[in-house]
Amino acid sequence: MTANRRTPAVSDATQQPAASTTSELSDTVGPLVTLPPRTPNRTVRLASGFQSTPLAERSTQSVAYSTTMTVAEQKAIIKAELAIATVASTDEDFPRQLFPDPGDDEIDAYLKATPLYDTESGRWVKLPKDVNCEEKLINIPMSEILGEILESFDLSAPNPGNRVVWDLTTKKSQRLAHEKEMAAKEKEEKDRVAREKQARPKSTKEKVELATDEGGDNGLDGKAEAANGKGQEDGAKEAKRAKTFPKAMHHSEAVPTKAYSIPDTVFTGTGPGFTIDDVDMERPLYRASLGVVDYKRDSELDGSITENTAQLGVYARQVMNHQPNRNFVRAANVSNERVRLFHFDRSGVKYSLLYNIHSNPRMLVRIILGLVSTNLADLGFDPSIVWEPTDDPAAKFKRGTLTTRTANNDTIVYDIVGVEPFYQRRDLVGRGTLCWSIEIRTASNRDQTEGQALFEKEGSAERDADVVAGEGRKSESEAADNGLSSKESWCSESRTSEEVFLAAAVGVKGVGQMVACEDVVETASFRGANAINDPGFLNRIKRRIILKKYGPPIHKFKTVLDVLYALIDAIRAHQRMVKEKGVLHRDISVNNILLGIAGADSEEGWRGVLIDFDMAIFLDRAEALLNELRTGTRMFQSLNVLQAWRPHDYLDDLESFLYVLIYLVLAFPEPNVECELPKELQDWNADSLYEAYKSKLTFITHGVLNFDVPPMWGYHISTLVEDLCRHFQPIHAMSIRISNQRLPKAQRDKLEASFKKKYLNDVDGQYDEIVGYIESAIENILAGQDGANEPSAMSSPSPTPAPRKGAGKRGSEEAYPHDAKEPSLKRSRH
Incomplete structure (x- = not known):
């Protein structure tokens, strides 16, 4: 198609x-x-309760937050995302535009031939007529209709592959193989593997697995399964079989999770879009999913569009999580009277009008065939x-x-x-x-x-x-x-x-x-x-x-020196972009600073690599700077960005480097061991701008947050953090004074001129001072001074020492694997 x-x-x-x-x-x-x-x-153009299908209340990790949350909370976040990203189609022909094949004549021929649709009465005969009937009365007859539709059309081109209909309401599946040649090849391969297994001695584990394969699915009743399958074999449909299976579809998140969800019907497949062609899949998996269908009471299709899009959005997000090569996912809500198509992509969701499946049966057939299309582009796969x-x-x-x-x-x-x-x-x-x-x-x-x-x-x-x-x-x-x-x-x-x-x-x-x-x-x-x-x-x-x-993000460090050298080279790279290219990054975070390919042993200048310039801006574009006052990742935004005192400038990015260091120190007591942040630092990532600002200001200006620095980091890192906080204190103090609306204009103008001369115009001096503090810490660590690995408390910042520049010898010799996972942080996009 x-x-x-x-x-x-x-x-x-x-x-x-x-x-x-x-x-x-x-x-x-x-x-x-x-x-x-x-x-x-x-x-x-700029984008300016009923009983639902079960969403298991299991713990998982949000992309947006660093706290554990339930699937219901994920659904709430998706609902918020879609609140400003939902489009209702008013085009009667919207599904046909997405799925132009097959033609109406071919669909009409099927409708005349199938015993499931009565052309005289204009109804699908097995569906209940009561518009208020419960979902459970819709599931079985609709599942039969969907399976029969897929069996009746040729799904062998242009990208042939298996298609399986999984009815999670009854835990029955129908496996469709229209090509005899394909079925024969699958059987031949399975027989070959079986012969290889029989040719070698079998362990107890292998014997158990073999018995499971022959007798049923994961220890379920193999006899019942065989009986069901045999009863459904009929002529050209000999490849169709029914069986029961576990219905929980487990989620994929940035961290391991036990969360799962249960759509009503799932279509899965094989082919060039999938990393595995599991022709004997024993259960529905998101990594093999093509699309989903949820059944609803007819009344729920009218007044619950927000709930329905959020629920289907959970499924769509999981398909994209498991199949990162998907550009979009499509799904449908079906009642015993009507159907609605949903299209999910990175712009949000677009949903169709409601179509009566009895008076317009073509639309139901077209939508279902579209959800299992063998055209990779129709399914959203990146070809x-x-x-x-x-x-x-x-x-x-x-x-x-x-x-x-x-x-x-x-x-x-x-x-x-x-x-x-x-x-x-x-x-x-x-x-x-x-x-x-x-x-x-x-x-x-x-x-x-x-x-x-x-x-x-x-x-x-x-x-x-x-x-x-x-x-x-x-x-x-x-x-x-x-x-x-x-x-x-x-x-x-x-x-x-x-x-x-x-x-x-x-x-x-x-x-x-x-x-x-x-x-x-x-x-x-x-x-x-x-x-x-x-x-x-x-x-x-x-x-x-x-x-x-290059190497992985900086939070995958192996030694303290990895972090310090990476910060130095990333800060110097930032300086070159500002001074030589007139480019301001505006999104400094733990994900946007990479380690060198060999950590601290990488070539000088490449021990830390600055990436992700998608929030960057050219400094000579003043209007854009004024229009975008809050960009970047919330955890690392400067006080000025949070309060919008002045347009985002290089000082804000330098301050973000400080927050990266503090985050690493308090979140990672050891390499690759992440712990929960103190409550005060969790507030840095708060939804509330005021809470994030207040917590950071307290840390920078008063130093009342007395946190023990983990022994791995030691005294010199504590001193470094205090010195960097001390560096930014007068900058914030003057910014607060300038922002005072009661200040006479002449006095404010004088302060702004002083701020510009002392800080904004002293670009090289600011970078040199920040880098100097870090180099002093490196020098002290390499010198092995007493207290280098003793726990220390971050308290009131100490008097600022004169920055010293030292080149010390480099640390780690190990290469870094590219297996970084992303810390969960909010990111503002304006």
Whole structure:
């Protein structure tokens, strides 16, 4: 099934990504040049209780918060995200625009042939007529209808794969295999594996597993399953089978979680969009999901749109979490009378009108077929990321490739290292940033196979056998020669692209270096005709940047010296961007400072690398500075940014480096061991600007927060934090005085002139002083002075010592794996 796509959308015919906006920076391709964005010229638009399907109340970790919360709380956050990102379609033809195939004649032929629909009465015969009937009376007949629809249409092209309907209300599934050749190949492969198992001695564990495979699903009643399957075999539908299964679909978060949710019906599949082709899947998994359907009382379809979008949003978010190569997810609400289609992407949700499934049965058939389409673009898969089978029949995971196109329309293919991104933001709405570890494809790469990376935990329901990041991928040293990373994010088209700032940063030491970039697709291209003009719609462009590879984020440090050297080089890189390029970063955080590839042993200037310039701005654009007063990650925003005393300037970013250090000291008592922050520091991440400001101001000016510094950090780090706090005290004191509205204008003007001369204009002096404090701490640690590793309390800042500059010897010798997980922090996007 194909759909019309708007430029620069992916072509369904070729399944190729759009051409890049910037050519590759390499000896063979030539210098990096900026080209106009490949989006249509237009005016930019800015986005200015009933019993539901069960959402298990289990503990998990929010992307937005650093506290543990239930799935119901996740649902509340999604509801808040969608509050300003929901579009109601008024176009009767909206589903047809998304799913143009099959034609009406083919659907009509099915409706005349099926015994489930009566063309004379115009009704699906098994559905109850009572509009107020309960959900449980809808589930069984509707499940039969959905299964029969899928059995009656050819789903073998253009990307053949298995399709399974899982009815979680009855715990029954129907596995569809329309291609006899495909079914034969699956059986042949299964028989081969079985023969190999029989040919070698079996352990007790293997015997148990074999018995389970032959007798049923996870120890359920194998006889009953066989009987059900046999009763459903009939002619051309011999591949269809029914069985029971565990229905909880476990969640994927930034940290391990036991949370799960239970949609009513889930469609799963296999094919080039999935990292694993599990043709004998024993239960529905989000990592294999195509789309979901929830059943509702008919009355709940009218007045509960906010609840329904939030509930389906939980499912859509989990599909995207498990399948980071998905651009969007579609779902449906169905009652015994009507159906509504939902489209979720990084711009939010767009939902259709309600369609009567009896008088307009075509629409139900079209929507269901669309949710299981074999066209990857219709399902939301990024066709530039493909998972290919390996030559190793024992390998669980397939090998991934990423295809990009240059400004000259040349194709470059990269191998994806591993099967998961090493960085993933897990919000439903927003940038959805992903970072893949990649290599330029070579003949040797192509012949290699990925090892198994399946999370194995016997008897555990904590995860649904999903991938563990980092396992099965090449080591850092093996990938170092041609190692790169691919960063993907969905950017508002009204914002200057990050690639513009990275192009300015080419050759700047300590700033992540861009190799290539492209605009891939935009959310407007997924949403039907004229979507760009939908009220409240904020179009987002998927931008992909290929970067040179560095170490993990600074919070994955191995030694204290790793942190200090990384801070020095990142601060100096920030200084170069401000002084030489006129670029202000505006989002300094623990996620945007990378360690060098060898930590403190990296080349000087590259021991810390500044990345993520998507919130950056050119300093000569005064209007933009005035219009965007609060940007960045809340935990690390300066006092000035929180209070908006003056436009964001370099002093604010320098202050953010201080908060990065404090966060690391109090959140990580040991490398890779994260603890809960003190309540006072949790307030730095508060929703309330006042609470965040008050807590930080107390820390900076009064030093009343008496925290014991973990022994690993020691006395000299405590002294460093105190000295840096002391440095910013007079800056804040003068800012507070200037912000006093009762101050006479002449006096305020005098203070502003003094502030500008003493602080804003002394750019090099400010950077030198901050770096000097850090270098003094390094010098003292390397000198091994008494108290270097003794616990110390952060209290009232000490008198400011004269900054000293020292180059000391470097620490760690180990290379760093690219397996960083993201600390959960709020990020403001204005």
